[in-house]
Amino acid sequence: MKAYQLQSNGGIDALSLIDRPEPQLNSGQVLIRVRATSLNYRDLLVAEGAYGSGVKYPLIPLSDGAGEVVAVGEGVTRVKVGDRVASIFFQDWIAGSLTRESMKSDLGGGIDGMLAEYVVLHQDGLVILPDHLSYVQGATLPCAAVTAWHALVSKGNITEGNSVLLLGTGGVSTFALLFAKLYGARVILTSSSDEKLARAKNLGADETINYKLTPDWEKKVYELTNRTGVDHVVEVGGTGTLPQSLQAVRVGGRVSLIGVLSGRGNVIDPMPILFKSVTLQGIYVGSRKMFEAMNHAIQEYKLQPVIDRVFPFSEAKAAYHYLKSGAHFGKIVIEID
DSSP states (O other): OEEEEEOSSSOGGGEEEEEOOOOOOOTTEEEEEEEEEEEOHHHHHHHTTOSOTTOOSSBOOOSEEEEEEEEEOTTOOSOOTTOEEEEOSBTTOOSSSOOTTGGGGBBTTTBOOSOBSEEEEEGGGEEEOOTTOOHHHHTTIIIIIHHHHIIIIITTOOOTTOEEEEESSSHHHHHHHHHHHHTTOEEEEEESOHHHHHHHHHHTOSEEEETTTOSOHHHHHHHHTTTSOEEEEEEOSOTTTHHHHHHHEEEEEEEEEOOOTTOSOOOOOOHHHHHTTOEEEEOOOOOHHHHHHHHHHHHHHTOOOOEEEEEEGGGHHHHHHHHHHTOOSSEEEEEOO
């Protein structure tokens, strides 16, 4: 079979297409013919050696993939040959709280990931795809969608009438927009592109802010919420935007920190968190139980993931470069014919 492998932490140029023997099954394992994979910002960090010391090279990258079960090992009962499945991000995080041990099972980081024609995963590390989604659509779910669901639903307990601030229009933010509107929330969304803001409006965003034209966007959020602030912020920027998010959230509100797109390492003033009684929560994707609950909602309401562009398997490097450009709206997918 063919697979892509990061030979080192040397960035996108370290990604190579290689030939490997088709993987063999052990008890409890499942052989999957991968049909599509999708990219997350985390995959750039892995390629550039900025994701922590737990990554060992060479490595097959990408956590997100969907495909068809083509063989099962002894004792497999959760899936059968012919099932359409997606990987879960942490192969060992089934339910409950994330543990240090479970953190070592992240696909495309701690262990080989999904950017291959065939992969073997344990039956516990899979979910069944919603019936109405294609493999390309299903491949967008494991990281970005579960992260947004965890932030707003599993921990955020979002309800009708809540207000939500979303930063940007990447995978997590577009999924968060879909979920927030599903629950009847009001959504305020920021971007530097008027074109992207218009597309977000078409998806249901109630208010939009161009943060290049309005650099003090937290003040605009405050005005749009009758000088109260929003109930939820899905914070993808990191230290570059967190101070403004803490100003934009209401007293007693919630900020879900899920990304570091604008940087990390700067000093953050803790006083707004204290004085406003803000819940600041770190969201590191989610468990299989969360994934299954999310898929139930996606199936029931026939939600459609937002996909910007689909690249063929032969152009995996180009997909990485497109992600790095930041030009995308929603998810970037690599389809494996």
